[in-house]
Amino acid sequence: MRIAVVAPSCTLHRDAADEVAAIVAARGDAELVVHPQCFASTGHFAGPDIQRLAALREAMADPSIDAIWFARGGYGSNRIAEAAALDLPDAARAKHYLGYSDAGFLLAAFDRAGLSVAHGPMVQDVLRSGGRDAVDRALNWLVRRDAAALEPGLDRTKRALAFNLTVLSSLLGTALEPDFSDTDLLIEDVAEHEYRIDRAMFHITQSAAVRRCAAIRMGRMSDIPENEPGFGSDAEAIVRDWCARSGIAFGGPADIGHDSANRVVPFDPERD
Amino acid sequence: MRIAVVAPSCTLHRDAADEVAAIVAARGDAELVVHPQCFASTGHFAGPDIQRLAALREAMADPSIDAIWFARGGYGSNRIAEAAALDLPDAARAKHYLGYSDAGFLLAAFDRAGLSVAHGPMVQDVLRSGGRDAVDRALNWLVRRDAAALEPGLDRTKRALAFNLTVLSSLLGTALEPDFSDTDLLIEDVAEHEYRIDRAMFHITQSAAVRRCAAIRMGRMSDIPENEPGFGSDAEAIVRDWCARSGIAFGGPADIGHDSANRVVPFDPERD
Numbered sequence: 023m024r025i026a027v028v029a030p031s032c033t034l035h036r037d038a039a040d041e042v043a044a045i046v047a048a049r050g051d052a053e054l055v056v057h058p059q060c061f062a063s064t065g066h067f068a069g070p071d072i073q074r075l076a077a078l079r080e081a082m083a084d085p086s087i088d089a090i091w092f093a094r095g096g097y098g099s100n101r102i103a104e105a106a107a108l109d110l111p112d113a114a115r116a117k118h119y120l121g122y123s124d125a126g127f128l129l130a131a132f133d134r135a136g137l138s139v140a141h142g143p144m145v146q147d148v149l150r151s152g153g154r155d156a157v158d159r160a161l162n163w164l165v166r167r168d169a170a171a172l173e174p175g176l177d178r179t180k181r182a183l184a185f186n187l188t189v190l191s192s193l194l195g196t197a198l199e200p201d202f203s204d205t206d207l208l209i210e211d212v213a214e215h216e217y218r219i220d221r222a223m224f225h226i227t228q229s230a231a232v233r234r235c236a237a238i239r240m241g242r243m244s245d246i247p248e249n250e251p252g253f254g255s256d257a258e259a260i261v262r263d264w265c266a267r268s269g270i271a272f273g274g275p276a277d278i279g280h281d282s283a284n285r286v287v288p289f290d291p292e293r294d
Numbered sequence: 295m296r297i298a299v300v301a302p303s304c305t306l307h308r309d310a311a312d313e314v315a316a317i318v319a320a321r322g323d324a325e326l327v328v329h330p331q332c333f334a335s336t337g338h339f340a341g342p343d344i345q346r347l348a349a350l351r352e353a354m355a356d357p358s359i360d361a362i363w364f365a366r367g368g369y370g371s372n373r374i375a376e377a378a379a380l381d382l383p384d385a386a387r388a389k390h391y392l393g394y395s396d397a398g399f400l401l402a403a404f405d406r407a408g409l410s411v412a413h414g415p416m417v418q419d420v421l422r423s424g425g426r427d428a429v430d431r432a433l434n435w436l437v438r439r440d441a442a443a444l445e446p447g448l449d450r451t452k453r454a455l456a457f458n459l460t461v462l463s464s465l466l467g468t469a470l471e472p473d474f475s476d477t478d479l480l481i482e483d484v485a486e487h488e489y490r491i492d493r494a495m496f497h498i499t500q501s502a503a504v505r506r507c508a509a510i511r512m513g514r515m516s517d518i519p520e521n522e523p524g525f526g527s528d529a530e531a532i533v534r535d536w537c538a539r540s541g542i543a544f545g546g547p548a549d550i551g552h553d554s555a556n557r558v559v560p561f562d563p564e565r566d
Contacts, residue, residue: 065526066489097489100496192493195467196500217338217369221464224372228468254337 023052023165025089026081027060027145029068030106031124032096034060038146039093045148045157051165056145057081060093067098075102078128082106082114089164094146095123095186103131104197110135120144120160123212123280126189129289130198133183138293141184141208141278142171142286152282163286167294173277173285175239177206183235184208184278184287187243191222194229202235206273208287209261210241212280216253219243220260227268237271242279295324295437297361298353299332299417301340302378303396304368306332310418311365317420317429323437328417329353332365339370347374350400354378354386361436366418367395367458375403376469382407392416392432395484395552398461401561402470405455410565413456413480413550414443414558424554435558439566445549445557447511449478456480456513456550456559463494466501472561474507478545480559481533482513484552488525491515492532499540509543514551 025046027039039056046054059077062069069077081090092099106128119132119139129139142163143156150156162168176182183200187209193199209226211219226232243257255263265272277285288294297318299311311328318326331349334341341349353362364371378400391404391411401411414435415428422428434440448454455472459481465471481498483491498504515529527535537544549557560566 063523065524066521067526097493100493104500192463192497194497195503196497198500221369221372225464225466225468228376228470231467249338251335252337254339 023088024086025052025054025091025164026084026087027054027056027091027093028077028081029060029093030074030078030099030102030128031068032066032094032098033063033068034093034146035149036061038149041148042145042157045154046161049161052161055087066096071101074098075105078102078106082117083111085113085116087117089118089120091160091164092121092125092128092144094144095125097124099124100127100192103127107131107135118164120164120286122184122278122284123186124189126185127193127198130193130200133200133289134198138288138290140286140288143284147282147284150282156282156284159286171286173208173287175274175276176287178291181205181290182208182287183289187211187219187222187226188214191225194226194231199231202232204234204236206237206239207232207235208239208241208276208278210276210279211243213245213247214243215247216249216255216257216260219257223260223264227264227270233268233270235270237273238265239273239276241276242281244280295361296359297324297326297363297436298356298359299326299328299363299365300349300353301332301365302346302350302371302374302400303340304338304366304370305335305340306365306418307421308333310421313420314417314429317426318433321433324433327359338368343373346370347377350374350378354389355383357385357388359389361390361392363432363436364393364397364400364416366416367397369396371396372399372464375399379403379407390436392436392558394456394550394556395458396461398457399465399470402465402472405472405561406470410560410562412558412560415556419554419556422554428554428556431558443558445480445559447546447548448559450563453477453562454480454559455561459483459491459494459498460486463497466498466503471503474504476506476508478509478511479504479507480511480513480548480550482548482551483515485517485519486515487519488521488527488529488532491529495532495536499536499542505540505542507542509545510537511545511548513548514553516552
């Protein structure tokens, strides 16, 4: 099993790469190929768009690579997502793709293109408290499709979707928008004020496309900055409220989020 | 000329109301009716949704009121915008509506409903440096349709749209989405990081609906928080880049923004 790491958004921390390489070596069940582009740095990004796109496309086209594991989030994969999914070589179709947060733009683009994508931990998550668990979970999924890595509420007879809420809000109406029909839609977010969570929930639940989903399940909304004055409602109440207003079923909690407990959500079980 | 002030988003500062009342009294060309709801406070909002909606609908239905002037922005008018535009009484159709920022959700809803709306200064802008100018400009527009109040680049033979960029991004795909066809679309924003401006520009320019606009004109993007590391591009370059990528004409600067120089942009000259 050869796993390529590329950074379509922001620069990977060198120590995260080293720690994960050591974990993979110790496990002995996979080979990690960290693309040098992961350490490029141009302004906000891990290199300019053309470099990030080229590294990703290179890994996608490489028949010796079995899976592409996104290095980390941040911001920027939307700038290359549509191009990354065009004119796919066969080798790209034979791979699995794993990431979350800003990488959700790529999950959406690649899922639309028929590829096997999953929402789950990334390389830089090793730096989180308990991050080793996240990395092992990701590897257990990529290497041996370990069912224990999966988000426990998934109905494995149908498609699911999982996104960072703000990323989801930012791709509605674009060429990346998924087909939500009859899917469980899992959302999570980090470091957004409650008024921003409320606005994003307004946005996604007022979308006719999103309303075709079977239910919205709520992952963790962590590191919410203080609202001044207090917002008057918490994240779960906000999500429940917009589900109720829009006639979308609230499917309860989901075990995903910006933390080391983040479980894996494959979008399409038929592509596992 | 009777002008009602309501607060569909956040609580109006009492001293702003007092200052503007004194300005209106000194001018002697209008009567200001500040609804007590403006000073209500429930969590983040100027009262719960039902109270904000009721105050707005009351003013809309009052035939003695000629114009509704939104008190301020913040966040929250999206929570009542769709309901506010339903089953409009005739008195609501005979009025003009003025505001911007979060009030853009209401501008969109009311414009869709055929009402006369304009993007321009609000009551609480009096507290800004030079805020008296903003208030006089708003009143000159509301009371006597003073052409000097208008954004100077407007083509008054056709429709225009003006929005806070983040608000616009949050209403795409909802029932509030305007018809962008052949309009000049003016955008402004405040206190958003460059990566958020970039993401919002991605979102709006990848919308097939927005791509029907004639051009995007860029108002001020103010109080941009520091990016760490530097983003690598500034707001104007970001806007130009996404216009170029998406085939939307960049129409140059627009004299709007979260400041006292903010000019008035009526959406439909035929409804003036």
